[in-house]
Each structure stands twice: as C-alpha cells, then as structure tokens.
Amino acid sequence: MRYVDEYRGADEARRYARALHSLVTRPWTLMEVCGGQTHAIVRFGIDQLLPPALTLLHGPGCPVCVTPVELLDKALAIASRPGVVFCSFGDMLRVPGSGRDLLSVKAAGGDVRIVYSPMDALALAERLPEREVVFFAVGFETTAPACAMAAHEARRRGLRNFSLLVAHVLVPPAMEAILAAPHRRVDAFLAAGHVCTIMGMEAYEPLAHAYRVPIVATGFEPLDLLQGIHMCVAQLESGRAEVENQYARAVRPAGNESARAMLREVFEVVPRTWRGIGPIPASGLGLRAAFADWDAERKFDVVSVGGREDAACRSGLVLQGQLKPPECPAFGTRCTPDTPLGATMVSSEGACAAYYRYRRFQVPCPTTSP
Amino acid sequence: MRQLLEDLFLEAFRSPALAERHDGAVVPLGAERLAFTTDSYVVTPRFFPGGDIGKLAVYGTVNDLAMTGAKPLYLSAGFILEEGLSLDELRRVVASMREAARECGVEIVTGDTKVVDRGKADGLFINTSGVGRVSEGVSVHPRRVRPGDAVLVSGDVGRHGIAVLSVREGLAFETPVASDCASLAPLVAALLEAGVEVHCLRDTTRGGLATALNEIALDAGVGLEVDEPAVPVDESVAGACELLGLDPLYVACEGRMVVFVPEPQAERAREVLCRHPLGAVAARIGRVTEGPRGMVSLRTRLGGQRLLDLLSGEQLPRIC
Structure with a gap:
C-alpha cells in the first residue's frame, strides 16, 4: 500500500532502534499523547524495540475515554427518545455510562446509527425531515472541524431537525495539566500529529518553555513513532527543550487555516470535565450562541443525573500516565471488554483496550539484538 | 456467541x-x-x-x-x-x-x-x-491439529466484508472490492486427491482469519504463531481497512479457509492450492505450537510479538 508501507519498513525500524540504543545514556520517560499512537506502539511492538532505559507512558488522547459520564448519560437519554435518530462514531457505542451504553439503547429499540462523518448525519437529517437527528460530537481538534462544518451547513440550509451533542476537547490544556501535576513523570511528549495538522504547532511553544520539556509532533506509523522518539531523546540528551515537527509531511506550523476559521466561527473555548481526570479549565469546545438552535443539550433539555463511575475503575490514573493498565487490580479480571468498568477498556484508542487486546498474557518476547 | x-x-x-x-x-x-x-x-x-x-x-x-x-x-x-x-x-x-x-x-x-x-x-x-x-481415510477436525503443524491460508483475506460494507455504508472506493464468496469444495478435493494429510480446515467467515485461528487454538488446545507479513491482503482491501480503522485479519471472507497440515507436507499443500485459480495466492502463514494453549500470537512486521485476540462483539469503525 503506497504511502503506508514505506512507513512500516522492518529494516529502517531496526536502524532507528540501533540508533536509539547508542544515543541513550540514562533513563527517560516519554508520553505519547494520542491513543492512536498508543495502539500503534502496542500493535506493532515498537516498545519492544526500545532500549530498557526508555519508558513510554500512555497519555489522555482518547476522546472516547475522556467524555464525561454526565454527557454520556445525556446521550443515552436523548437516544432513547422516540422520534430521535442518534448518530455517533462507532467506538462510542460500547462505552459505559451510568450502567448502560448506546448499544443497549439500540437493542431496546432506540434508533442509534454509526456514521463515519457528521456530514453523513446532516444528510440523514435532510432525508428524514420528520425525525430529530442528533450527532454526538466527540473528539479532539481533529474531528471538531467536520462537526463545525455540519453546524455551519445546518444553519445555512435552515435544517432545524439537526443538532449536535458537543463533547469536544482540546489537547494542549490536558498536556499542561499533566505537566503541572505534583509528581510529574514525563520528560518529553510525542504530540499528536493529526491534531497539529489542524491546529499547527504554536500552542506548544509556551508549554515547552515553561516546563522545559521537548515536544515533537509525531505521526502514527511505526517509523514516524520511532523517529519522533529519537527526536525527543536527542533533545533530552543534549539538554534542549524545543518544539519540533517529525510529521512534516502533514503538519504545517500554522496548521490548516480554513479548518481553524471554521472552528472559530462555530465554537468557543469552554471549561470541560474529563472523565477520570476531572475539570480542566478552557479545555473544551462548545457551540457559540449563534448556534444555540443546533445545540442538542438545549433542544432536549436533558438534565444530568450526576453520572456514576464504578469505584474500582482506575482509568483516570491510566489516562494521566500514572498507572499502566496491567497494574490495575481490575484489569482482565473484573474489567474486560465484555464487562468494562471504564471507557479505556472499550474505546479503540483506550490504553486498557490495547493491553487487553495485544498483551493480555504477555507472550514471550523475542530477544532483540540491536 | x-x-x-x-x-x-x-x-x-x-x-x-x-x-x-x-x-x-x-x-x-x-x-x-x-x-x-x-x-x-x-x-x-x-x-x-x-x-x-x-x-x-x-x-x-x-x-x-x-x-x-x-x-x-x-x-x-x-x-x-x-x-x-x-x-x-x-x-x-x-x-x-x-x-x-x-x-x-x-x-x-x-x-x-x-x-x-x-x-x-x-x-x-x-x-x-x-x-x-x-471418503474413507479422511479425518479432518480440530482435534487432529498437532504442535509442529503448518498453517496455510487459501487466499487473500477480507474481501467479502469490505464489499458488503462498501455498499451498506455507501462508501465509494477508487477500486471497487468484490466479495470473495465461492465454493471451497474444489480446493479441498484437490488437497485430498493429492494425498495431502489434511489435519484441519476452517473457513474464515464471520470474524475473519483471526477468529477462525482463535477457535481452532481453543478447540485443539494448542498455541498458534502467525507471521503478519505472510498473510495475503489485497492492496484495495488493505487501503479500505486503513481508511476505516479496521483490521483486515478480522474482516469476513466467504471463500477462504485456513488449512492445517503436517510441516513436511506444507509446501506440497501450498503448491496444490496455488494451482487452482481460487488458491492462486495461498500462503503459509504460521505454525502450531505447544502453547500458550488457546492463544494466537502474531509476529509483527517489525519483529515484535503480540496477541491476536478474539474480538469482543463486532469491529466498530473508530473515531479518527
């Protein structure tokens, strides 16, 4: 597959691994922010290629995992209403709210549909004028522009039977929360390449300065990740703390101007509670007043019932890199993809799901000779 | 299930x-x-x-x-x-x-x-x-799978699932993917007629290759080791899966099977399969091990090793 296989070459990967082995002189801890990167690392076995002195921590970059239970409960309530067509990305469907998930609403007769894009939901609203079509707008800066476009188009076309239940979150405030935590373990960040493709790099400069931490915008293929790790370690070993761009084939320093303009038109920055982590100021996006008519929270007037989280779930610690999934007492016993306690066990980008799926019974590792 | x-x-x-x-x-x-x-x-x-x-x-x-x-x-x-x-x-x-x-x-x-x-x-x-x-002398079932057996797949995987998904979801791909649905009986007959001692066969339908392998590992009480780069996946299927966030190893086929034969007969079995148009890209993808029992481990293209797990429920398209 062109433009993919080139970034998965085994020989090049081993070359990077060898280079890292000779570069590292002391222990370093790196965090990959994005859950997509976590899955690529565990799926391809990239961590198995690294020198033992390097530790990879998995970050909070799984939008499904951090969507607060209160909002999920609202989604469940809206989706249960007659006349509503509730549209969502696929991996939201098995995430537990207070006791149930969207799949069980669907099984009970709710009209819950998987879509690939908010624009598909918009098209559905146009086709079904007698129904209320709601899209669950979950995601980071990557998915937010398409949701903004859907709201923009709904207003332009006067589609009154379409609305968004907005749960968008922003990456840099979450990184800052991790850096500002009392027992910080992170020496450097692999920033999420696709987020930088939209937003550019500028938001990371103040973080790199204030906290003396290298931040490298990194892609998702094995060689991207290895190169990103190499760039971080090179900075750490030479005492630098800069913002660098590994994913230059996709990321421009200023990001995608038209996507950012669309975000500004439709959304404003709001405080947001992150599931498992708690409230983070200025860390989410909400619809501007001009788009209030397309805001599902206002339209359906659902009150939060004060979401209940299972007390045994340690996903908050996992999301902040303070606990590796297998270190959780419930991992693989009380908590499995069939009986998840938290979202990190069911989301396709959740760290617990990655470990359960790929490393449940640690298969014997081949000894790598770099 | x-x-x-x-x-x-x-x-x-x-x-x-x-x-x-x-x-x-x-x-x-x-x-x-x-x-x-x-x-x-x-x-x-x-x-x-x-x-x-x-x-x-x-x-x-x-x-x-x-x-x-x-x-x-x-x-x-x-x-x-x-x-x-x-x-x-x-x-x-x-x-x-x-x-x-x-x-x-x-x-x-x-x-x-x-x-x-x-x-x-x-x-x-x-x-x-x-x-x-x-026929007399033919005995094909999971219990006959032995550590040391070779594992083959009769063709490239994932076409049927992607073909159905592309119509169901209205996805238009540059190269349309057609289902692989076909009868496997001629391939099986060819193996048996050639005198290959077939231990076990399983068609890779719902849940795809990964699910078929896991079922055999569980039912036979053995471990399986699979080489990821050896599994044939058509370019267009791989592209569609990449786009949709699906793993082709879990995507359904309707005209593909895995074949377990004793190691010394593996190459012969592959040749027999490859002679038939339906088995043209048949490949050896792995081997049966003593354990860990009931588990399938995958050697990744980078040389790492991970579990190829049974999926819980359906594969759901992911967010980004």
Missing part, C-alpha cells in the same frame, strides 16, 4: 458429534460417514459486488461440509419472506442459488417457504442444510 453456544446449546443438546464444534457434524450411516450441517443467512444488503444472499446460502453450507473433508451432495433450502418483498428480487436470488448449486455440483432437493407479516423479518432470510459423504 461462543459463550451462548457453550452455556445453552451444547449443554441442552449434548451430543458427541455436536461437542466436536466443527463446521459440520460427521456421523456414521451404515458403513459410510455422513457430513451434515446447517446455516441461516441474513445479510444487508441482499445484493453486493460479487454476490448476493442466494449465492452465500449455497456456498456457505457447501463450504461448511467441505471443512469436514466431505464431498457436498444435497442441500435443503428454507425461505422466510417478509410480506412486501418483490417477486422479481426473489426470482433473482433463486436463479443465483440455482447457478451456485450447479457450479458446486450439489442438488437442492427439498425446501420450505414461510411468509411473515411486514416488520416481522428483514426482507428475506434463507436457511440451507446440507449433507455430504466423507
């Missing part, structure tokens, strides 16, 4: 043949051995690139018989029609079944039709059962 089988059906129907949990049962009939299987077909949409529900209903049951090493002979066909299904569509499905049966060399010898009220079914459900004869 596996749990439902164990807790409910196996428990209620207790039978040594059922407990084998093979694609079909092999039971004695006088001096001969009869293979017997049944399957119900429900697919949306009913017509997709490369096939339709009628073809699936014939090939699927023929394949389940073939997976026991049997020569498929006779099928039954049961139809549940939802009121409102167009007669024209039903005619097309039936014509397609006739064509598929002719191609497989099986006869549809009995059947049943029921019509239910609108809303009580999804257009058209088809059940087919089939019987076949197992």
Whole structure:
C-alpha cells in the first residue's frame, strides 16, 4: 500500500532502534499523547524495540475515554427518545455510562446509527425531515472541524431537525495539566500529529518553555513513532527543550487555516470535565450562541443525573500516565471488554483496550539484538 | 456467541458429534460417514459486488461440509419472506442459488417457504442444510491439529466484508472490492486427491482469519504463531481497512479457509492450492505450537510479538 508501507519498513525500524540504543545514556520517560499512537506502539511492538532505559507512558488522547459520564448519560437519554435518530462514531457505542451504553439503547429499540462523518448525519437529517437527528460530537481538534462544518451547513440550509451533542476537547490544556501535576513523570511528549495538522504547532511553544520539556509532533506509523522518539531523546540528551515537527509531511506550523476559521466561527473555548481526570479549565469546545438552535443539550433539555463511575475503575490514573493498565487490580479480571468498568477498556484508542487486546498474557518476547 | 453456544446449546443438546464444534457434524450411516450441517443467512444488503444472499446460502453450507473433508451432495433450502418483498428480487436470488448449486455440483432437493407479516423479518432470510459423504481415510477436525503443524491460508483475506460494507455504508472506493464468496469444495478435493494429510480446515467467515485461528487454538488446545507479513491482503482491501480503522485479519471472507497440515507436507499443500485459480495466492502463514494453549500470537512486521485476540462483539469503525 503506497504511502503506508514505506512507513512500516522492518529494516529502517531496526536502524532507528540501533540508533536509539547508542544515543541513550540514562533513563527517560516519554508520553505519547494520542491513543492512536498508543495502539500503534502496542500493535506493532515498537516498545519492544526500545532500549530498557526508555519508558513510554500512555497519555489522555482518547476522546472516547475522556467524555464525561454526565454527557454520556445525556446521550443515552436523548437516544432513547422516540422520534430521535442518534448518530455517533462507532467506538462510542460500547462505552459505559451510568450502567448502560448506546448499544443497549439500540437493542431496546432506540434508533442509534454509526456514521463515519457528521456530514453523513446532516444528510440523514435532510432525508428524514420528520425525525430529530442528533450527532454526538466527540473528539479532539481533529474531528471538531467536520462537526463545525455540519453546524455551519445546518444553519445555512435552515435544517432545524439537526443538532449536535458537543463533547469536544482540546489537547494542549490536558498536556499542561499533566505537566503541572505534583509528581510529574514525563520528560518529553510525542504530540499528536493529526491534531497539529489542524491546529499547527504554536500552542506548544509556551508549554515547552515553561516546563522545559521537548515536544515533537509525531505521526502514527511505526517509523514516524520511532523517529519522533529519537527526536525527543536527542533533545533530552543534549539538554534542549524545543518544539519540533517529525510529521512534516502533514503538519504545517500554522496548521490548516480554513479548518481553524471554521472552528472559530462555530465554537468557543469552554471549561470541560474529563472523565477520570476531572475539570480542566478552557479545555473544551462548545457551540457559540449563534448556534444555540443546533445545540442538542438545549433542544432536549436533558438534565444530568450526576453520572456514576464504578469505584474500582482506575482509568483516570491510566489516562494521566500514572498507572499502566496491567497494574490495575481490575484489569482482565473484573474489567474486560465484555464487562468494562471504564471507557479505556472499550474505546479503540483506550490504553486498557490495547493491553487487553495485544498483551493480555504477555507472550514471550523475542530477544532483540540491536 | 461462543459463550451462548457453550452455556445453552451444547449443554441442552449434548451430543458427541455436536461437542466436536466443527463446521459440520460427521456421523456414521451404515458403513459410510455422513457430513451434515446447517446455516441461516441474513445479510444487508441482499445484493453486493460479487454476490448476493442466494449465492452465500449455497456456498456457505457447501463450504461448511467441505471443512469436514466431505464431498457436498444435497442441500435443503428454507425461505422466510417478509410480506412486501418483490417477486422479481426473489426470482433473482433463486436463479443465483440455482447457478451456485450447479457450479458446486450439489442438488437442492427439498425446501420450505414461510411468509411473515411486514416488520416481522428483514426482507428475506434463507436457511440451507446440507449433507455430504466423507471418503474413507479422511479425518479432518480440530482435534487432529498437532504442535509442529503448518498453517496455510487459501487466499487473500477480507474481501467479502469490505464489499458488503462498501455498499451498506455507501462508501465509494477508487477500486471497487468484490466479495470473495465461492465454493471451497474444489480446493479441498484437490488437497485430498493429492494425498495431502489434511489435519484441519476452517473457513474464515464471520470474524475473519483471526477468529477462525482463535477457535481452532481453543478447540485443539494448542498455541498458534502467525507471521503478519505472510498473510495475503489485497492492496484495495488493505487501503479500505486503513481508511476505516479496521483490521483486515478480522474482516469476513466467504471463500477462504485456513488449512492445517503436517510441516513436511506444507509446501506440497501450498503448491496444490496455488494451482487452482481460487488458491492462486495461498500462503503459509504460521505454525502450531505447544502453547500458550488457546492463544494466537502474531509476529509483527517489525519483529515484535503480540496477541491476536478474539474480538469482543463486532469491529466498530473508530473515531479518527
């Protein structure tokens, strides 16, 4: 597959691994922010290629995992209403709210549909004028522009039977929360390449300065990740703390101007509670007043019932890199993809799901000779 | 699904043949051995690139018989029609079944039709059962899988699932992917006629290659090791999966199987498969190990090793 296989070459990967082995002189801890990167690392076995002195921590970059239970409960309530067509990305469907998930609403007769894009939901609203079509707008800066476009188009076309239940979150405030935590373990960040493709790099400069931490915008293929790790370690070993761009084939320093303009038109920055982590100021996006008519929270007037989280779930610690999934007492016993306690066990980008799926019974590792 | 089988059906129907949990049962009939299987077909949409529900209903049951090493002979066909299904569509499905049966060399010898009220079914459900004869000396089932056996796959994986998904979700790809639905009986016959000592066969339908491998590992009580780069995946399927966030190893096929043979016969088996158009890209993808029992480990293209797990529920397209 062109433009993919080139970034998965085994020989090049081993070359990077060898280079890292000779570069590292002391222990370093790196965090990959994005859950997509976590899955690529565990799926391809990239961590198995690294020198033992390097530790990879998995970050909070799984939008499904951090969507607060209160909002999920609202989604469940809206989706249960007659006349509503509730549209969502696929991996939201098995995430537990207070006791149930969207799949069980669907099984009970709710009209819950998987879509690939908010624009598909918009098209559905146009086709079904007698129904209320709601899209669950979950995601980071990557998915937010398409949701903004859907709201923009709904207003332009006067589609009154379409609305968004907005749960968008922003990456840099979450990184800052991790850096500002009392027992910080992170020496450097692999920033999420696709987020930088939209937003550019500028938001990371103040973080790199204030906290003396290298931040490298990194892609998702094995060689991207290895190169990103190499760039971080090179900075750490030479005492630098800069913002660098590994994913230059996709990321421009200023990001995608038209996507950012669309975000500004439709959304404003709001405080947001992150599931498992708690409230983070200025860390989410909400619809501007001009788009209030397309805001599902206002339209359906659902009150939060004060979401209940299972007390045994340690996903908050996992999301902040303070606990590796297998270190959780419930991992693989009380908590499995069939009986998840938290979202990190069911989301396709959740760290617990990655470990359960790929490393449940640690298969014997081949000894790598770099 | 596996749990439902164990807790409910196996428990209620207790039978040594059922407990084998093979694609079909092999039971004695006088001096001969009869293979017997049944399957119900429900697919949306009913017509997709490369096939339709009628073809699936014939090939699927023929394949389940073939997976026991049997020569498929006779099928039954049961139809549940939802009121409102167009007669024209039903005619097309039936014509397609006739064509598929002719191609497989099986006869549809009995059947049943029921019509239910609108809303009580999804257009058209088809059940087919089939019987076949197992030749003397042929013994193909999970219990025969041994550590040291080689694992082969008869073709590239994932076409059927992507073909159906592309129509269901209205996805337009540059290169349209056609379903791989086909009868596996000629491939199985070719292996047996060539004298290959086939230990086990499994078609890689629902849940794809990964699920078939996990089922065999569990039922045979062995471990499996699979080389990721050795598994054939067509470029267009790989591209579609990449785009949708799906893993091709879990995407359904309707005309592919995994083959377990003793290591010394692996190359011969591969050659036999490759001579048939349906097996042109057949490949050796792994080996059977002592353990860890019931688990499939995958050697990644980077040389790492990870679990190739049983999926919980369906693969859901992901967010970004």
